[in-house]
Amino acid sequence: MIRVLKLLIDALFILLCLGLSGFIFILPFEIYSTRIVSVQVKSFEELNNLPFLYWLGIILSIITYILFLIGLNYLKKTTNFFIRNTFFHNTIIKCLKRSGMFFILSAIVLSIAYIIAWMLEASKGHIKLILGTNIMIPLFLCIVGLFFILQSEILDRAKSFKDENDLTV
Amino acid sequence: MKKIKLLNAMVIGLIVIFVMFFIGNIYLTFFSDFMNQFDHIYDDFVFGSSTKFIVLFISSLTFVGLIFIKKGLGVTLKNEVFNSKSSLSFVVAGYFFLLSGALGGVFNIISFIHSNGITGVASFGQDLLLVILSFILFIVVDIIKDGNELRLDSELTI
Numbered sequence: 001m002i003r004v005l006k007l008l009i010d011a012l013f014i015l016l017c018l019g020l021s022g023f024i025f026i027l028p029f030e031i032y033s034t035r036i037v038s039v040q041v042k043s044f045e046e047l048n049n050l051p052f053l054y055w056l057g058i059i060l061s062i063i064t065y066i067l068f069l070i071g072l073n074y075l076k077k078t079t080n081f082f083i084r085n086t087f088f089h090n091t092i093i094k095c096l097k098r099s100g101m102f103f104i105l106s107a108i109v110l111s112i113a114y115i116i117a118w119m120l121e122a123s124k125g126h127i128k129l130i131l132g133t134n135i136m137i138p139l140f141l142c143i144v145g146l147f148f149i150l151q152s153e154i155l156d157r158a159k160s161f162k163d164e165n166d167l168t169v
Numbered sequence: 170m171k172k173i174k175l176l177n178a179m180v181i182g183l184i185v186i187f188v189m190f191f192i193g194n195i196y197l198t199f200f201s202d203f204m205n206q207f208d209h210i211y212d213d214f215v216f217g218s219s220t221k222f223i224v225l226f227i228s229s230l231t232f233v234g235l236i237f238i239k240k241g242l243g244v245t246l247k248n249e250v251f252n253s254k255s256s257l258s259f260v261v262a263g264y265f266f267l268l269s270g271a272l273g274g275v276f277n278i279i280s281f282i283h284s285n286g287i288t289g290v291a292s293f294g295q296d297l298l299l300v301i302l303s304f305i306l307f308i309v310v311d312i313i314k315d316g317n318e319l320r321l322d323s324e325l326t327i
Contacts, residue, residue: 005304012297019294075301087312136190137295139183144302146176151309153172154250158316164323 006079013072020065053120060113064106071102071145088159096152103145107138114138170246177242180235187232194225215283227273231299234265251317256310263306270299 078095086092197204198221214220241258248254274296281293 001304001307005301005308008297008301008304012294012301015294015297082308087315136183136186139179139186143176143179143183144298146172146179147302147305147309150172150176151305151312154309154312154316157250158312158319161316161319161323165319 002079002082006076006083009072009076009079013069013076016065016069016072020062020069053116053123057113057116057120060109060116064110064113067102067106067109068141071099071106074099074102075148088155088162090159093152093156093159096148096155100145100148100150100152103141103148107141107145110141111138173242173245173250177239177246180239180242184232184235184239187228187235190228191225191232194221213284215279223276227269227276230265230269230272234262234269237262237265251313251320253314253317256313259306259310259313263303263310266299266306267303270296270303273299 074095078092078099081087081089081092081095216223237258241255241262244252244255244258274293277293277296
């Protein structure tokens with residue numbers, strides 16, 4: 001099970017790295033699109049004329065991506081320990097906590113980016129409230145992040161029980 | 170306990186959003202003519218007009234998983250972290266997340282191939298995250314069980 005988990009985390013990490021490099025590669029050319037903003041650009045002059053909020057939306061979306069990647073990298077480190085069958089280790093506790101914190105941070109930045117995208121629409125005179133999966137993603141990321149932080153605390157407490165037991169023996 | 174309470178509140182928030190999402194979708198699909206104007210869109214989809222039902226079914230699996238997470242967290246709030254009751258809820262939640270992530274992944278891959286890459290693979294990452302979360306849940310259950318045994322051991326020693 002742990003090997004499958006490691007394989008999945010590695011696959012997601014590689015997929016996201018490819019996505020980020022692809023995005024950066026595409027950026028100077030014609031079209032760039034994130035889940036938050038989608039802009040079609042035909043020339044560099046048009047690129048300069050884009051509103052500031054678009055840039056902010058794109059920059060925040062890249063920051064979200066990078067924060068998520070850092071969180072995933074800490075999770076990758078954790079699984080390396082899991083594979084060695086060492087669960088009660090300080091590094092695992094630290095990595096899980098950091099991973100959770102980065103996931104929560106990315107969820108917060110993502111929420112700000114969604115608010116900016118909403119403000120962009122509002123500045124054009126359209127105000128719309130959409131109940132879709134986009135609202136769920138930041139909340140779900142927060143839940144995942146909190147779960148990892150919680151898991152690190154559970155491990156920390158279990159480790160202290162184990163240390164106590166070992167001392168007693 | 171504060172973090173568990175916060176997590177519990179967020180899970181409840183997500184459950185509420187899911188319920189609103191389901192009510193909205195059911196109303197628009199079965200009790201309104203609003204969606205008729207978009208019927209032609211489904212012609213291009215690999216599963217045709219069944220697509221919305223497939224997506225709804227996969228979302229409902231995630232929803233059921235969330236309900237079990239809520240149940241597990243409720244038990245944890247009542248009986249401390251290390252207990253034997255919350256594990257079952259987390260395991261069931263893990264299986265639902267695993268099923269939802271796997272089916273969602275298959276659905277997205279089929280859509281990706283059918284659309285010649287137009288749909289992209291962004292959603293596939295979310296499905297993968299759901300599967301990862303399910304495996305993490307299984308590991309959490311193992312740690313809770315081990316921790317519970319260690320706690321009982323140390324209590325017996327005292």
